[in-house]
Amino acid sequence: MKENIKVSTAVSWTWLSILVVVMVSTNLRSPITAVGPVLGQISEDLQLNSFQSSLLTAIPLFMFASCSVAVSRYSHKLGMHRFLLFGLMLLSVGIVLRVWGNMPTLFVGSFLIGLGICVGNVVTPGYIKTSFPKQIGLMTGIFAVAMNLTAAFASGFSLRLGEWTGLGWQGSLGVWVILALLSLIVVFFDGLGRKKAQGITENRQTTSGIGHIFRSRLAWYISLFMGIQSLIYYSLISWLPKVLVDYGMPKEDTGWLLFLIQIAMIPIMFIGPILAHRMKDQRLMATAVAIGMLGSIFIFWHYKLQGIYVAAILLGLSNGLSFSLSILFFTLRARSTANAIKISGMAQSVGYFIAAFGPPVFGRLHEIDATWNYSFYFLAGSIVLLLFAGWKAGEDKYVAED
Numbered sequence: 001m002k003e004n005i006k007v008s009t010a011v012s013w014t015w016l017s018i019l020v021v022v023m024v025s026t027n028l029r030s031p032i033t034a035v036g037p038v039l040g041q042i043s044e045d046l047q048l049n050s051f052q053s054s055l056l057t058a059i060p061l062f063m064f065a066s067c068s069v070a071v072s073r074y075s076h077k078l079g080m081h082r083f084l085l086f087g088l089m090l091l092s093v094g095i096v097l098r099v100w101g102n103m104p105t106l107f108v109g110s111f112l113i114g115l116g117i118c119v120g121n122v123v124t125p126g127y128i129k130t131s132f133p134k135q136i137g138l139m140t141g142i143f144a145v146a147m148n149l150t151a152a153f154a155s156g157f158s159l160r161l162g163e164w165t166g167l168g169w170q171g172s173l174g175v176w177v178i179l180a181l182l183s184l185i186v187v188f189f190d191g192l193g194r195k196k197a198q199g200i201t202e203n204r205q206t207t208s209g210i211g212h213i214f215r216s217r218l219a220w221y222i223s224l225f226m227g228i229q230s231l232i233y234y235s236l237i238s239w240l241p242k243v244l245v246d247y248g249m250p251k252e253d254t255g256w257l258l259f260l261i262q263i264a265m266i267p268i269m270f271i272g273p274i275l276a277h278r279m280k281d282q283r284l285m286a287t288a289v290a291i292g293m294l295g296s297i298f299i300f301w302h303y304k305l306q307g308i309y310v311a312a313i314l315l316g317l318s319n320g321l322s323f324s325l326s327i328l329f330f331t332l333r334a335r336s337t338a339n340a341i342k343i344s345g346m347a348q349s350v351g352y353f354i355a356a357f358g359p360p361v362f363g364r365l366h367e368i369d370a371t372w373n374y375s376f377y378f379l380a381g382s383i384v385l386l387l388f389a390g391w392k393a394g395e396d397k398y399v400a401e402d
Contacts, residue, residue, distance in 0.1 A: 016190045017131040018142070021124065023183035024084060025143045027091060028120050029151035031113050031176050032060050037158040038169040045169065046103050056110055061234075063114025064121065064352040071122045072345020080127050080337075081191035087119025088184040092177050099174040116180075121348055125330040126341035136331050137277025144269040144324040150179075152262040213342045216399045217392075222329045223347040224389035225286070227354030228382050229322035232293060235358035235379060236315065237261075240300075243372055247304045257312050264316025265323070272321045273328045282332075285325055286390025292318025293383045301376040322386070326351075333399050343399055358382075 035042075035056050043053045071083070094112030097105045124143060132139045158172045165171030213219045241254035249257075276282045292314050299311035330347060334340035365374040 014131075016186070017127075018139070019186050020084075020190045021128060021131075021139055021143050022146045023179075023186045024088070024120050024124055024127075025147040026150040027088070027176075027180050027183055028117050028124075028147050030154035030179070031091070031095060031117070031173070032057060033151040034154040034158045034161075034173055034176060037155060038162060038172045041162075041169040042106075046106065048103070052103075055107065058356075059107070059110040060114035060117060061352055061356055063111065064118050065349055065356060067115055067118045068122050068345045068347075068349035068352070070345075071119050072342045080123050080130070080341075081187060083119055083123050084127070084187045085184060085191070087116045087123070088180055088187060089116075090119070091116030092180040092184065095174060095177040095180060099170040101170070118348075122344045123341060125327060125344045126337045129331040129334065129340045130337045137273040137275070137328065140273040140277075140324060140328045140331070141270040144273070144320075144327060145266055148262065148265055148269060148320075148323075152259065152266075155262075156259060212400065213339075213346045218333060218395075218397055219343055219346055219399050220350075221389045221392035222326070222333060222343060222399075223350035224354070225322075225329065225386060225393045226326040226347040226351035228386040228389060229289070229319065229326055230351055230355035231358035232379055232382055232386070233319050233323070234355050235362040235375075238359040239362050239366075239375070243300070243375075244305070244308070246372065249305060249308075257308065260309065260312045261316040261319075264313045265320030268317050268320040269324045273324045276325060276328055277332070281396040282325060282328075282394035283391050284394075285321065286394045287387065289318050289322040289325065289390060290383050290387035292321070293386070294380060297376055297379050297383065301373065322390075325390070329393050333393070333397065335398050335401060339399055339401055 039053055039056065042048065042056070074083075090112045094109045094114075094116055096109070098109030098113065100106070100109070125140070128136060128139045128143065154176070161175050162168045162170075162172035165175060167174065237258065240258065244254045244257065272285070276285050279285070296311045296315035296318065299307050299314070303311075326347070330344040331340045334343055361378060362375045365378055366372055368374055
């Protein structure tokens, strides 16, 4: 009887852990992607200038870059569950403050949202490594798919959510607090279940240093791979609609192309990590990412609107694989949960710092060359660097422990 109870408890805990991964991941992009479609309404209602409006999407990226290392350093002291709860609390408060209705709370809320998401970004890969050591690829795929599927939904239905709630942009952005609170409840009960389940304990590490991660070449290759693939993604998501309009596409059709890119990312995000986890190393997949990205960039640059949907699907597939592969590297290249979290912190801090330069450089090169050629050359050069970093990060090695 006791054995049956133990098995039943372990099974229940496993399903709850899966739910934690799914629920936390759904909060890591949707509060950001929901902003774009209603940015004009926010700017008009609160009388924001262009710079102030751009801060609403720039602030979370800045928080990812500036706080990821600190999160990875201190998360093991408090334990993953407490830190995830802390992050979800910050996110919930941030969402409420952002829609409060005045400019100060708008930006304070955006800072808290960025910090809350940063916690989830960094800690969740470590949670996956601890909870699912034999299913890292599968759970990384579930994590990536849930995050990006919700992000696509938030972007596509943001305006309609405002209409359905009758609250305009405040309803569009405020409705996501429901998901954050539900996730908080799931994480809370998962933490209780771990304490009560016999033989299942919180994996709390005693080491505190993170300096050794920055001395690791492998960790730098992982960080560069993470950063460059993000740079390419944010550059194209930010500027591709403008590029396509200049090529002759109706403005109202550009949104559907971005939607196609997002949808194309989803299946490969699920399948890619599963296949990559079964491989001895992931260098072949890193090569496939670079080839796919170069192919899509070449079509955008050379053929323009001819073959545009082929280019969009190819970009979605290659970028979806690159994102899930970069997340997978955090766990595959670490022997312990503590190191996985530290690699995650470094890679996301360095990576999002690199990514932040993508859209401004891409746009600045267009000012120099109105044909967009220089901008695409910039991306092509970045992809070559991505291949080098991915080839090195894909080797079957581990980042040394402290």
